[in-house]
Amino acid sequence: MNIIKTHIPDVVIIEPKIFGDPRGFFLEQFQVQRYSAFGAGGPFVQDNMSRSSQGVLRGLHLQNPNPQGKLVSVMRGRVLDVAVDVRVGSPTFGRHVAVELDDENFRQLWIPRGFAHGFTVLSESADFFYKCDALYSPSDEITIRWDDPDLNIDWRTRAPALSTRDSAAPFLKDIQRLPRYEPA
Numbered sequence: 001m002n003i004i005k006t007h008i009p010d011v012v013i014i015e016p017k018i019f020g021d022p023r024g025f026f027l028e029q030f031q032v033q034r035y036s037a038f039g040a041g042g043p044f045v046q047d048n049m050s051r052s053s054q055g056v057l058r059g060l061h062l063q064n065p066n067p068q069g070k071l072v073s074v075m076r077g078r079v080l081d082v083a084v085d086v087r088v089g090s091p092t093f094g095r096h097v098a099v100e101l102d103d104e105n106f107r108q109l110w111i112p113r114g115f116a117h118g119f120t121v122l123s124e125s126a127d128f129f130y131k132c133d134a135l136y137s138p139s140d141e142i143t144i145r146w147d148d149p150d151l152n153i154d155w156r157t158r159a160p161a162l163s164t165r166d167s168a169a170p171f172l173k174d175i176q177r178l179p180r181y182e183p184a
Contacts, residue, residue: 001028003038006097011083011115012038013099014071014108027106030071030131040071040110048130049075052121057160058128059118060084060144060169064179067113067140069133077126078102079119080156086144086172087114090181094172096153114179116144120155142177143169 004013014035016027035041052058059082062068072081084096100122101107111117119128146155146162148171172178 001034006099008083008085008092008095008097010039010112011097012040012110014040014110016106016108018106029073035071035110038110039112040069042131042133044071044131044133046132046135048132048136050128052126052128053161054121054124055157055159055161057118057120057146057155057157057162057166059166060116060146061118062086062114062116062142062144062179063134063137063140064114064142064177065140066134066137067179068136069113070111070117071108071131072101072111072117072119073106073108073129074101074103075127075129076103077121077123079121079123079126079128081109081119082117082153082155083109083111084116084118084144084151084153085114086116086178087181088178090114093181094150096151098153114181116142118146120157120160122156142175144175145169145171148172
């Protein structure tokens with residue numbers, strides 16, 4: 001596999017090695033020793049999958065004080081996936097990584113704890129898969145407004161389909177209980 005470092009050191013793009021022939025293909029979706037080398041070795045305790053239509057935007061979401069790290073990928077379709085550093089005191093606070101994930105490149109994105117996450121569907125529909133290193137905790141959930149001007153994210157859509165919760169989310173500057181940056 002190929003590990004691509006991003007401008008935010010903790011967020012990495014993973015390109016798996018794909019073995020294909022006329023019958024189809026094979027790829028390794030996760031292998032604990034290889035993924036542990038860059039901090040995404042788990043243990044993973046919850047797998048989630050969502051199916052969304054074109055133009056759906058899900059996010060930006062995180063949990064605090066019980067954060068989740070997420071290893072995400074697309075099983076079918078194409079999305080623009082976004083990770084935002086919201087760790088107070090981080091040198092990359094408020095910056096984001098945006099990457100296309102799809103069912104042709106099979107890229108994955110590692111989103112560490114302390115990052116907000118969201119995606120928008122670019123294809124007709126998309127099946128999106130998450131491996132989480134902590135259980136979902138509704139009481140710890142934080143939602144940040146997708147179109148926060150301080151984040152300046154180009155979602156590649158002007159009028160996304162949003163949940164009620166996402167459309168009413170506050171701006172990052174108005175959220176009090178953000179995670180704190182802890183240098184290694």
